[in-house]
Amino acid sequence: MQPTIGSAAGAARKLKKTLDHAGFYPALVLDVILDALDGREPAGDLVHLETHVERTEVHRHITVLVLTEDMLVVTQADDQHLEEDGAEPLAHVSTESVPLAAVTSVVLSAAWARPHEYRPADQPREVTLAISWSGAQRLDLVPAGCTDPQCDADHGYTGTAALEDLVLRISADADGPDAVEAARRFARSIRAASAVPGGTHPRSAPARGGVSTRLGRTQSPHPGV
Structure with a gap:
């Protein structure tokens, strides 16, 4: 799954467009993802936004999966309001880079x-x-x-x-x-x-005990x- 330069650029543009459409701090989330990619070219992505209502507060959570030639980069972000009036939100963003072989x-x-x-x-x-x-x-x-x-x-x-x-x-x-x-x-x-x-996987052996x-x-x- 070696992406060409054109297809990689297209995948990056598609990811930015999808994040902009989700509207959950798109610039911040995109920068974190690009940093986690470490120069790898995206070959595909999946963006999922969830909204949770808790009493008078609304919380959002976004999960972004980015597939590269050898890695799955998982980015998750949510927001938290530090004050009761919600004037000062804080965004938590985490990334995990998973080798496809794992x-x-x-x-x-x-x-x-x-x-x-x-x-x-x-x-x-x-x-x-x-x-x-x-x-x-x-x-x-x-x-x-x-x-x-x-x-x-x-x-x-x-x-x-x-x-x-x-x-x-x-x-x-x-x-x-x-x-x-x-x-x-x-x-x-x-x-x-x-x-x-x-058809074999180095970690596919059944667990014992x-x-x-x-x-x-x-x-x-x-x-x-």
Whole structure:
């Protein structure tokens, strides 16, 4: 995936235009991204803006994924109001540079409305893009129980462990159908860019031992059963 000079310049212009359209401190976010690229040429990007309303405050969060020949640059920014009247906002921006060789999983989940009427040209109503690279796991734990309503024994905890460093949910209703299609295109691009010849990956060996692998299995609440 070696971009030409023309295509790289076009990708950079497209990124600037998309950031300007998002309207979330575009000049600041673009400068941070360019600094994180360390001279690399962008080959593709995905920009996702979220807005959260908390009581009387409105918070925005933007995630920008930039794909280069050998790197995935993840930039995230949000704002914080230091005063109650919101006169002095503070922007927090972070970047992470992920070698494409370290990407272990790209998961794209999609939801279609009226699937019984599906036609090949139909677009999904929403997609969820999950990308994993560091092996970090999210643990969802709940107290374990049993079917005996009179049992008051401590059965410990049960739950699931999910590998995911980044998860983006993009909806046609909230973000527009173009944003959904952009996410699907980016997923295809990073799948192709992170593919390892021969179908093997240096980090694809299954984990052994440890609490996370045990938590991913269904266990009986009673030892020995």
